[in-house]
Amino acid sequence: MDLYSLTDAHRARFGEWRDQWIDVAMRTAPMTGEERAMCRAAVRGMYRAAGLVPPPDERIVFVPSPFVAAFAGGFAAGWWHQKKATTRAATYEATREATYTATDAATDAATRQATDAATFEATYAATYAATFEATRQATDAATLQAIDTATREATRQATDAATFEATRQATDAATLQAIDTATRQATDAATFAATFAATSAATFEATGAATDEATRQAAYDATVEATRAATYTATDEATRQATWYVVPGLARMGRVAACFGDPAFGLGCAASFSRMWHGGNQWAGWCAYMTFFRYVAQLPIDYAAWNHYEVLCRHAGPRIIHPDFCLISDFPTRLAVDDQRRPHADDGPFCLWRDGSALYAVHGVRVPAWIVETPETITVEAIHAEPNAEVRRVMRQRFGEGRYLAATGAKLIHMDSVRRTPGRPAITRALLQDREGQRWLVASDGSTPRVYYMLVPPDAATCREAHEALCAGLTEDRCRAEV
């Protein structure tokens, strides 16, 4: 027996409901203060509905972009995990005051310099209480490692020698030396991962500027083989996304991770951010479905628990849900799609957040920023080096198919001259084979100044065969070309 059937009146509202939730998904206006208050309440309600104790308000943090949420969430989650797994050191009381003073200043300064403000604030807010507690356990080796990692690079310039010396004096020198070696490896792994992720020229330059080139090179040879696999695994997801996800300060994420614990572990947690991910308005499709039955069909269901999720979907972007904190992203400032609602922009990012992080896509194909922003820098070598076939296709189009075919030594298979548009002069067509064995029919249509490069079956031997293969059974002998 059917418990429920759609009525015609329900069906009549499909379009309205669809458009309403598409608007939610495509929103580019920032969250308002009122909405943030609503979302805080909804987060508390959602945790309670799930039988969890909600995080305190100061750990329900609003961030400018999903990127900040993902990384800060990963670092914070890693930190919380380590905190809960660590027992207090026996020497806590003996070193507490000196270490606290030194490490608090060092960590604070280093973190502020090593990351952009948004990421810092988000991570800081989510972990501050725990960080404070952790710094009190200053004799713990892990903490010392984090301190040294943070201090050695950015903090060394920002803090005075006395601070560093006080930290050294508060700890065992021999231990410090051992940890320093380990820290150098860990730091290099993080730096390498960030550098590897930043594939665009601009980001690479930023990475170079943000890191100590001499130190990185010196440490590279000794540590790269040992750290490559671990680093790659830990950052695989982030790296993969970073090829098309432009993030100011991405190169500094390794340092941010170091500020809050083991950098490789922190990056690994960040790479697994999806395990804590709720899509917010990006999952509007599900909410459209659920709310249709709530408000239109009015199913007799208690929606009290669901309501919190609905509020967050309607009024906020993606979020990180963790037992100890919640990070909520704002909406993007730009979101462009093509007529099939695929991510698309030819002139810049299709999605841009207010912190400058951005995504690029051409008709649904995610591409690195430089392909869109500086297509004049596309080279044949870069096209050949691109492993993704769809991205390679976009690169060829933006490079120019004709230019590409000529530059790569394509072979001329066949050429003819035909009249295929009524009342127009005959046009030249050519069948070319590129270096990959693909065959292309090259022609204009006689009524626009465009030249079309059409991929055709590899067994097409003539221009006619190639053309007919694209025309769903039409044959050229039935073409009406004369008025």
Add this chain to the structure above:
Amino acid sequence: MMSVGEVVERIAREAGGAQVEPVGIVALALGEWVRQGDVYLERVPDGVPRGARRRAQLVDGTSVGARHVAGTPAQVFEADRVGGEIVVVSAAGWTLRHPEHAHLALPAGTFRVVRQLDMQTRRAVED
């Protein structure tokens, strides 16, 4: 034997001299077709299966402006099945308009709309 570069240059040069004046069609026998860019119109027998009436634009394009629009008195119908083709029916002469391609003046009759296949995406060519 021309080089690939010379061939591409020649095709581009010819394209640069494209003409956009409207084109008139005197007659189109059953089975014959004409082309406007990547859209082909094949004359088919009257009464072929067709779906519901739809808007006059034959292709939902990605660029700005209405593309491949059937002018009155032609009427445009959805395909009668998934994977089928749009059908244009006109009781009198009509014009297929496009903001960039030359307009085509067509005779009365029924026409099957065939879209060129884009083998890179395995879909009909986007306009």
